[in-house]
Amino acid sequence: MTDQSFAHKSAEPSVFALQAKNLSKFYDDGNTRIDVLREVSLDIRRGELVAVIGASGSGKSTLLHALGLLDLPTSGTVCVAGQPSEGLSESARSRLRNRELGFVYQFHHLLPEFTALDNVAMPLIVRRDSRGDSRAAAAKFLDLVGLSARTTHYPGQLSGGERQRVALARALVTQPACVLADEPTGNLDRHTAHQMFKLLKQVNEESRTAFLIVTHDPELAALADRRLFMDAGRLVHAP
Template sequence: MNSQVEIKPEEALSPPSAEIVLACHQLRKLYKQGNNELEVLRGVELQVPKGERLAIVGASGSGKSTLLNLLGGLDTPTTGEVWVAGQNLATLNANERGWLRNSSLGFVYQFHHLLNEFTALENVAMPLLIGKQSVSDARAQAREMLEAVGLGQRLEHKPAQLSGGERQRVAIARALVARPACVLMDEPTGNLDRATAKEIHKLMDRLNQETGISFVIVTHDPDLAGALDRCLHLEDGQLVQGWQQGDGV
């Protein structure tokens, strides 16, 4: 395993090249608690190339979920830049950021966050309907994606009728259905048993190979982190390199 080396700010490009689907430069997040200030992120640098599978690991409370929310445009940095599909989020208004998230990013969380009153098919079609696709096209693409994750026989089942692993597969299908540039995942297998988690790992690997979509995965799961292309550690508010494929780990 390589000794950890801090990623230098000058390695970041602004704006990134077309092959970089997600990037941040000098990203800082500061929280104020009364008279106290807590700096969670301190000048984070990151570039995610097209098709890369990246793990981000770190101790609980180190700021991993905060970083993921900033990369996804769900929160605003104190200072710094986030680029998604070549666009600087800071230059967009709220509506434009929403459209960019819907078209270029997918999200999967530890808890699936499916809409309980809707079927699996309706849940997966939702991002396409928000993107103004026709109902027939959205349903057809949702059906295709659910079949791709092995749920072709569960299209009309609601979340309460599905197992934990099946619900997470629906969440993954929903994240991928719009063919985003990158999918952000926060502990996607954290609530699953080991056997189901391994099936989800295989599924994500296959979908990455078939679609070329990048994955950025926050995880405590060493098996998942070890199966990806690169692993970064969030330590003291900064990302430092752990290892990447070819390091012999």
Template sequence: MNSQVEINPEESRPQSSAEVVLACRQLSKIYRQGTNELKVLREVELEVPKGERLAIVGASGSGKSTLLNLLGGLDTPSEGEVWVAGKNLASLNANERGWLRNASLGFVYQFHHLLNEFSALENVAMPLLIGKQSVAESRAQAQEMLEAVGLGARLDHKPAQLSGGERQRVAIARALVAKPACVLMDEPTGNLDRATAKEIHNLMDRLNRETGISFIIVTHDPDLAAALDRCLHLVDGQLVEDWKPGDHV
């Protein structure tokens, strides 16, 4: 199977003057149980241009992780569309969506989800190997990325041999190694102490400047949210700018 997803210009959504790497239109998610209906997301609209660092904040249970999963193609919306690198996810079959995610998106979670039986180098090389790149090239690029996040001396260490901050650096390296258009992060510093979290903040800022990769970061960390280019609040199922408690959507 061809690992490249062809993009038909006629299918691509109109884009603004800044290159849009990820977008959604009228995005909704509804959970139904019997006659009960819970609308977690309501007609969410979002565009993320190349190189933007976007924070999404909101109360626990407001749907932030659900939104992130929809934007990453890990879940299917009840209504609306998600566009990644100019391609409507709904127009792709499961294999094509998988290839597009692997090529265009990176993922980092609060819990790093590293494979414990593999070394740091092997964990970071995994997306490249899935993309059918040679073992030698994959290992070389993985080593380069681990060196970029300050783990050049930990290449052969397995996750159990690394600190929490080091494991999160490995997860970030894995998310970035394929040079995606956008990295989606769900509470990337939520499990770290303040000093380590600050190191991760600085690392993400540097990698954004050096690579031009966009970041969408779900966070409860006010320092991280304040340091990014834009902050949106998820309130009553919608994204709101400049929202504060007491405001209505």
């Protein structure tokens, strides 16, 4: 973690997959102000795997939503793959998010009426890539996560671990600068979670895609290049 400004880094924007500067988020109902994020700054380099650890309510998921351009901070700036998001219209934020960020959640959020192949292809189809090209890319990333034999299966025909692998392939198919993962193994049994841990690290090393993973699991956090600790909305330790 560093205090350097975006302006200083602009000469080499491609080095950084994701940056945040002084992110704050609070809610005010007129009587009580709740500070969820407090002046959070961090830099994530391309190819880096970073884990964010903290108790429930410490602000981890709020941070992930702000970094993922899913929610606007009260103040502060997010920079994705060298491009500041401040001042962008909602449609421009959406395009930047779709192009440079991938998401994996505790629950897979796959579309049950589509095959694994079409679920993975969906982000490319949404941005109007051809269906043929989208499916070819989806097949490549399903192979990367070890599911080349399951492309025609529907989510209901897959195990929990396989569904999360499909979700990971979907997050990677746009070849984003960074994948944001919120408790990606939280809904898996211990054995399957361990397999998912190994896969995340393998994909990170092979694709050089940055990962920011929010987790309660110390085993998953131990795989990270860096571990960041959140307490009451602040990043308090970055070994």
